[in-house]
Amino acid sequence: MSVLAFAEQRGGAVRQVAFETLTAGRGLADSLGVELVAVLVGPPALSSEAAGLGKYGADRVIFAGSESFEEYAPEGYTDAVAKAAGQTGAKAILFPASAQGRDLSPRVAARLGAGLATDVTQVSVENGRIVAVRPAYGGKVLFKVGFKAEPALLSLRPRAVAAAESPRDAQVTTLELDQPRELTKVSTATGEQKERPDVAEAEIIVAGGRGVGGPEHWALLEELADALGPGTALGASRAVVDAGWRPHGEQVGQTGKVVAPPLYFAVGISGAIQHLAGMRTARCIVAVNKDAEAPIFKVADYGIVGDLFEVVPRLSEEIRKLRSQE
């Protein structure tokens, strides 16, 4: 019996969310008294990365390699994970709630006839039963859910679990696959990969609202993000996205992304309920707004009341100064 952890990779590189998934899987496997098995799916050359997953707690690794797995292949990946689950008698299967994990996990659930909890922030074992906590209604409430049968499938919200090393010598076995199904051919759009991380996975988010005044002023926020470092993403309120100032991929809130970074800057964002629901679990919230009565100050750890056109450039300058001293 096992806990199975899907180790996500893209473009031949194992992603940070894979280490978070393994870390959560390690804890769950210990609670259940079973082994943690990582499943890595990708092109044949990726096999060199497999043994390294032992660093984050995998007792062993199942590698499913195929030339047709150069890019994410929905049906082929589904077959591989479902087969690995069968072989190892999986009691639980963990995925990251990333773009790939959110596509793959429901497919595997449908294949296995299993229950899936999406966007889980905590997983534990109570009286031998796997329970999970997950936000619903855009983060306005938390559901504690229990599984009625096994395997229990869970997708973990990025950054909800901090990756922790727990090294061991992981044996690697290769999964024999039949000719993979391929109903969908996936390729990566070229020329638009952003340098910044995605808002859902960033360590720091600099988010702008209507108070920024227009898309032409976003350079101010970009400058702050650059000063803070490469783990910083730009975010936006719904009003800003609806106005067409920023792409919807940056929207934070109930109809955008629900985020939980260590540090969140809300610049010129008043704090509508559906925005607050999407970012209130950030560990530290900083608000800059000219209206001292703005609801954002009710959730902010630190606030500055003032003109963002003066405050933000000064903030960039002070942070650059700090970084240069490090």
Added chain:
Amino acid sequence: MNIIVCVKRVPDSESRIAKAADNASIDTQGAKFVLNPYDEYAVEEALKLKEGAGAGSVTVMTLGGDESKETLRTALAMGADQAVLLKGEPSVDGLGTAEKLAEAIKGREYDLIVFGKQAIDNDNLQVPVMVAELLGVPCANVVVQLEIDGRTATAHREVEGGHEILEFGLPAVVAAQKGLNEPRYASLKGIMQAKKKPLEEIEVGDAESRLEILEVTYPPEPTAGEIVGEGADAVPELVRKLREEAKVI
């Protein structure tokens, strides 16, 4: 082109959400219910595709109670041709609902099934891909751009830091993300016509839940912190606090 659009009735995103007295469900008293916002993109895309093809029909479908008829009428008012109400309770997780939908769709002729990428109540993001998997057809999820040429479709979907391009054949499932299109408003004429459009009701029974909600809680109420000061002069103190107190930079 025959298109099925699957929709859901949900509380509006501005609604306050309260837990019920049993601490294990949601009290929806007082919530304003709407057509799930992502489903508006799905309905719009279906109408555009049908208009582009110059022929076919758009069927809007939901699993729910009698109150969901109002949601179906909203989609009919936008321009869908007919509606199907599968009478039964949706499941806590996505699979039970997906099974009911897939079962109902199986006997019908369709080129495309369109969903919103998620319903903003349970936020499961599960049902569209599950329906595709159950029907054995391809699925493009979180789609921001869709082109259909004959029996082949090309979709752009959002992934971290960019887009993936998916190519697949019809029939297929597509789940719409914000940005796919600009949903139309129902015209007065559309609203009047919606009342006369066919709405089929089928008893399907409640969907099976593989999960149960044990407890509903509220996220910890963030406590208001401090106003560090006013204007740019407060910045050095803020930076010091972020570094020394919060230890986040």
